[in-house]
Amino acid sequence: MKLSTKSRYALEALLYMALHAYDHPVSTGEISKETGISEGYLDQIFFRLRKAGLLTAVRGKAGGFLLASSPEETSAGSVVRALEGTLVPVACAEDLSACKSLVRDQCVTRALWVRLSREIGNILDGMTLASLAEAFREKEGAL
Amino acid sequence: MKISTRGRYGLRAMIDLITHAEGEYISLRSIAERQGISSGYLEGIFAALKKAGLVLGSAGSQGGYLPALPADEITIYRILDALESSLSLTEGSEPDAPPLRAFLNKEVWDRIDSTVAGLFDSITVADLIREFENRDRAVNSSGL
Numbered sequence: 001m002k003l004s005t006k007s008r009y010a011l012e013a014l015l016y017m018a019l020h021a022y023d024h025p026v027s028t029g030e031i032s033k034e035t036g037i038s039e040g041y042l043d044q045i046f047f048r049l050r051k052a053g054l055l056t057a058v059r060g061k062a063g064g065f066l067l068a069s070s071p072e073e074t075s076a077g078s079v080v081r082a083l084e085g086t087l088v089p090v091a092c093a094e095d096l097s098a099c100k101s102l103v104r105d106q107c108v109t110r111a112l113w114v115r116l117s118r119e120i121g122n123i124l125d126g127m128t129l130a131s132l133a134e135a136f137r138e139k140e141g142a143l
Numbered sequence: 144m145k146i147s148t149r150g151r152y153g154l155r156a157m158i159d160l161i162t163h164a165e166g167e168y169i170s171l172r173s174i175a176e177r178q179g180i181s182s183g184y185l186e187g188i189f190a191a192l193k194k195a196g197l198v199l200g201s202a203g204s205q206g207g208y209l210p211a212l213p214a215d216e217i218t219i220y221r222i223l224d225a226l227e228s229s230l231s232l233t234e235g236s237e238p239d240a241p242p243l244r245a246f247l248n249k250e251v252w253d254r255i256d257s258t259v260a261g262l263f264d265s266i267t268v269a270d271l272i273r274e275f276e277n278r279d280r281a282v283n284s285s286g287l
Contacts, residue, residue, distance in 0.1 A: 001144050001145060001146055001147075001227065001229070001230050001231070001232060001259070002144065002145075002229070002231075002232060002233075002234075003144040003232040003233070003252065008232075008233070008247065008252065011247060011251070012243055012244055012247055015243060015247065016243060019243075035241070035243065035244070036241060076251060084144065087144075089144050089145050089146045090145070090146050090151060101152075101155070101178065101179050101180075102178075102179035103155065103178065103179070107155070108155070108158050108162075108271050108272060108275045109151070109154050109155055109158065109271065111271070111274055111275065111278070112154075112219065112266065112271060113146070115262065116146075116259065116262060119258055119259070119262055120144075120255055120258070120259070123251075123254065123255055123258060124251075124255070127251065132246075132247075132250070132251075135246075135250060136242075136243065136246050139246060140242065
C-alpha cells in the first residue's frame with residue numbers, strides 16, 4: 001500500500017516552510033538545497049499544492065512561495081489529498097458507485113475499507129504543520 | 144495509497160470460501176462466478192493463500208479448496224500479508240535520512256503503518272461476516 005514520494009516530499013517541503021520560512025516567500029531552489037529533494041520534482045509538487053490552494057506564488061525578485069494558510073490551519077491530510085486526490089485506500093469506501101465488482105451493497109469487505117479510511121484520515125487530519133513543527137523542534141531540542 | 148486489486152479480490156474470495164465451505168471442497172469456478180472474478184486470477188491468489196497456510200487444496204475432478212483454519216483464527220492481516228507485496232506506505236528503513244525526513248518517517252508514515260497493521264491484525268474473517276450479517280438484520284428491522 002505505497003504512498004508516493006511526491007506526497008511525502010510535499011509534506012516535508014511544507015513542514016520545512018512552516019519551520020523556516022513562514023513569513024517570507026521561499027523558492028523551490030532553496031527548499032531543494034535544504035531538503036535534498038530535486039528542484040524539478042518540487043516544481044511539480046508545488047504546482048499541485050498551489051492548485052489545491054495550499055500555497056500562493058509571489059512573483060518578482062524576492063518571489064517564491066508562501067503558505068496560503070497558517071501552519072495551524074494546514075492539516076497533513078489536506079497536503080496528502082492535494083497530491084493523491086483522496087486518502088481513501090479503496091475507492092468504494094467513499095463512494096459505493098465506484099465499486100467495480102458485482103457484489104456492490106452485498107459486499108462483506110466494504111465496512112473494513114470504510115474503517116481503514118477513517119483511521120488513516122483521523123491520523124492525518126489530526127496533524128497540522130504547526131503540531132508537527134512543534135514536535136520536531138521539541139525532538140531537536142532534546143538532542 | 145491503495146490496497147491492490149489482488150488483495151481486495153483475494154480477501155473477498157477467501158470470505159466466499161469460508162462462507163460456502165461446509166465440508167466439501169469449493170471449486171475456484173464457483174467462487175469466480177459468485178464474486179465476478181476470473182478463475183485464472185483466482186488461481187494465482189489461491190496459490191499464495193495455500194503457501195501462507197490459509198487454505199488446503201485438492202486437485203483432480205473434485206478439485207477445490209477448503210479453509211485451513213476456522214474463520215475466527217484468520218485475521219485480515221494474514222490474508223493481505225499473503226497477497227500484498229507490502230502493507231507499508233514507504234519503501235522500508237531509510238537510515239541516512241536527514242532529520243526532518245527521518246522525523247516524518249517515524250512520526251507520520253510509520254505510525255500509519257502501525258495503525259493499519261494493528262487494525263488488520265485485530266479483525267478476523269469471522270468478525271467481518273458477523274458485522275455484515277448484523278447490518279442486514281438492522282436494516283430489516285427498521286420497518287417495525
